[in-house]
Amino acid sequence: MKQNKKNAGTLLRKPAGIVSIGIVLLALIVYNIFFPEQEPESDPSRSGLIPVELVKTIDGDTIKIMYEGEEQNVRYLLIDTPETNHPRLGKQPFGEKAKERNRELMSSGKLEIEFDIGGKTDKYDRLLAYLYIDGVSVQETLLEEGLARVAYVYPPNTRHLDAYKKAEEKAKKAGIGIWTLEDYATDRGFDSGTYTETQPESGTKEMFTNCTELRQKYTNGVGKGHPAYVEKMDGNKDGNACER
DSSP: OHHHHHHHHHHHHHHHHHHHHHHHHHHHHHHHHHSOOOOOOOOGGGTTOEEOEEEEEEETTEEEEEETTEEEEEEETTEEOOOSSBTTTBBOTTHHHHHHHHHHHHTSSOEEEEOOSSOSBOTTOOEEEEEEETTEEHHHHHHHTTSOEEOOOOTTOOTTHHHHHHHHHHHHHHTOGGGGSTTTEETTEEOTTTOOSBOOOOOSOOOOSSHHHHHTTSTTOEETTSTTOOGGGOTTOSSEESOO
16 A cells, blocks of 8 residues: 555646646747847958049049049949030039039048959059948949939949949939939930030140040040040041040
8 A cells, every 4th residue: 555655646746747837838938038148249241342532523423433543443343424614525414513412422431342243453553342331332322312323334343233223213203413404314424415415625725646645645535625536537427536
């Protein structure tokens, strides 16, 4: 009889132990749900960004920086802003606004550049890069504000192309900046023939023997009204002499 009582006590104690284990497991599950293990904070978008020092702002899509111990010009990848003082195109609408906005952005925080997987320089030995101020894309900002268009898309340097197209479309729908002028921003560039703020000053005539000599000073040729323009160098009679 005593033996039976002992066995009965043992049987009564086992469920209590199982219940205790179950409570512990349940507590662990609840803790992991509400207090998951914290992963170290990381920002993958910061990978590949290189801090640089600004030397000066040249125009809406070009700056000069200190890079690897020397001054170098940087051309913004995947965008194009209107010209401010082009020898052939002159000053284009919104060119000055794009330049001033770019200068404003450059002076507002920490400047970093990002290269893509393609070539790092263009034929003019300018660095080709994405620009960031305090981690915010300068290209996207200019596109969203209607001061630039998506342009010069040369694979494989297309990492941020989709984001830039969305920013451009946003400005188009809002009808701001360059998009306020009908047919001004085109796939070929900005239509200076229709919209021109000022033409290059005429001044004293500049004489060049041929286009090779002229291009040594004016790389992309000159337009009609420019001091160096002569009709005999305008082969196709389009108002542009010695254009490439």
